Amino acid sequence: MANFTTRVYNFNAGPAMLPTEVMEKAQGEFLNYQGTGMSVMEMSHRGKHFQDILDKSVHDLRKLLSIPDRYGVVYFPGGATLQFSAIPLNYLGEGDSADFALTGVWAVKAxxxxxxxxxxVNIIFDGKDSGYMNLPTITDASVSDKAKYVYITSNNTIYGTRYSTLPKLTKAPLIADMTSELLSRKLNVEDFSVIFAGAQKNIGPSGLTVVIFDKEKLPQVSHPIPNLMNYILMEKNGSLYNTPPTYSIYIAGLVYSWLLERGGLEEMEKQNEKKAALLYDAIDSSSLYNAPVPKPFRSTMNVVFRMKDTKLDEKFLELAEANGLAGLKGYRDMGGFRASIYNAMPLAGVETLVSFMKEFEKTKA
Amino acid sequence: MANFTTRVYNFNAGPAMLPTEVMEKAQGEFLNYQGTGMSVMEMSHRGKHFQDILDKSVHDLRKLLSIPDRYGVVYFPGGATLQFSAIPLNYLGEGDSADFALTGVWAVKAxxxxxxxxxxVNIIFDGKDSGYMNLPTITDASVSDKAKYVYITSNNTIYGTRYSTLPKLTKAPLIADMTSELLSRKLNVEDFSVIFAGAQKNIGPSGLTVVIFDKEKLPQVSHPIPNLMNYILMEKNGSLYNTPPTYSIYIAGLVYSWLLERGGLEEMEKQNEKKAALLYDAIDSSSLYNAPVPKPFRSTMNVVFRMKDTKLDEKFLELAEANGLAGLKGYRDMGGFRASIYNAMPLAGVETLVSFMKEFEKTKA
Structure with missing residues (x-):
């Protein structure tokens, strides 16, 4: 196995590459945060230092996404999977229904x-027969009369698909799992009742989830909700109902600062489009590689591609790894390759991958 | 505010001090874990490196606690609070009852x-009137006929109390929240059906919980359980049903190695008893300080003490902080002081605290 003395270009789908500048800053203060003589990991969540870290992170996230005041911004533990349970428990009552657009494994699980x-609960779109290569156009006309909300996965990590244009509804509240794309492009938060994202793509370490929800659209329900899934309780306590994943919140805060220093989401979106275009163009113009996702649905975060001759797959991955291009193996059920190019992946990483792919095509295929 | 160039003695109740050796090791490989060119924080939870970290950590925890094979060892997100919901949902059905011993805020919340x-659900002991300064002796005779389990908090962080001798029951399964003492003393796992502990005291970063449960005593229930609370599902998937808090599991693993290198729990128990005795003796032999907890119930992890003259409290805390003794303020509702002396607190830290207390008594009181 290769033994790298410097950092590789890490194309893992998540947990994923974090900005090296963020990691260096965290490393520098790992044992002693700002002269406190302790790590952020070792601080009381009720103390001033951590409260400042938490407050600043929420403030910066609100700024990045222009989140209106009527939206709560809450850190939950447990990843998107916890929200798969929390959302119906907070938004539905006995006999109620909601509309789900099944654009991949995560929507199916939700x-x-x-x-x-x-x-x-109802299905308004099922992409199974297309291998989840297509996404629906969801409008008010798509929404069932009884739906208390419409649920979508905005970017599908496994298949490399996304809604290029996100739905805008008036008939029912829209709830979106944005785990693999939040903070990668501009977003109109007011088009959604709930946006949530597991941190391990563009935000920070796994085990942390950001939930942004319209407090005015949260219904009163009469059944019990487990405390750590209760939106009202968690929001009222400012993410401190219990001891939250403090170190992960600190890393998330460093990532938000990093984004703001680099021009925020407008600039990120430009860079992400540039990186994705570079990679998709290289694939489309090659006779060895191909991208299975139709152009209108292609994700800028997860670029899925294959080789015409799958016998070369192993060799490709081996050589890529040896050249410091890690995590390119496709999702277990999908085969082929996937390059996850989140915010932290620099343009140089994608350029290096493209060069490698061209060289491989020329010399090995 | 003081500005320390080295690490302080951190007496926070949790998140708490972690072993400096562990923190230094983690810092050294923060950006590049074992030549992989990436942080553990940035690795796929489905990859070989993380699987090895996870497997080793479970193996070492089993070794430390001599956990029998029929017990599952599972990492959950969300802290003890998630288990407060998960336990009844996994162990009770409609109309069922369980017995709770209320020895403090956390048992009350559970x-x-x-x-x-x-x-x-039933109350078999309520320590409220004693200000939670007393603990019950729980035997089979204490258990209600209908109780599906008996629930205890083995160490009460806030009040500084613990069961010196843990209950041993045959009439009903025993479930224990050991958040603030797991790994601090020897333990007969087979006396319990479930042991759980939030990591942020003796294990690792907050946002991670260790659950050890007897798979043979887990009932079949007919109601739905949220996936991230489902003991069977989480165990079957080896803590990888979803993306777990990977970095926190890595730190926990480093802590287990650190404990094994130092002789395991037998040695830890000795050291913890020595540290606690030193501090309680200093308090008991002083005419300024006093410990409110009766001797049989005194915790070796959280040493609660007060000053006869509370006007000096502020000054004590200020001077302690300035002398690199952090986190000594008592719990918000309790006032006074609390020195949490988990495994990571070296004897030298307690000695320094005792010297400081004596000096303070001599010169300021």
């Missing part, structure tokens, strides 16, 4: 979890 | 959460 508690 | 779902 719907299955909701169905365990509320058997009436 | 019982309130259980009661939300199962109104029949």
């Amino acid at each position: 719907r299955e979890e909701a169905k365990k508690f509320y058997p009436n | 019982r309130e959460e259980a009661k939300k779902f199962y109104p029949n």
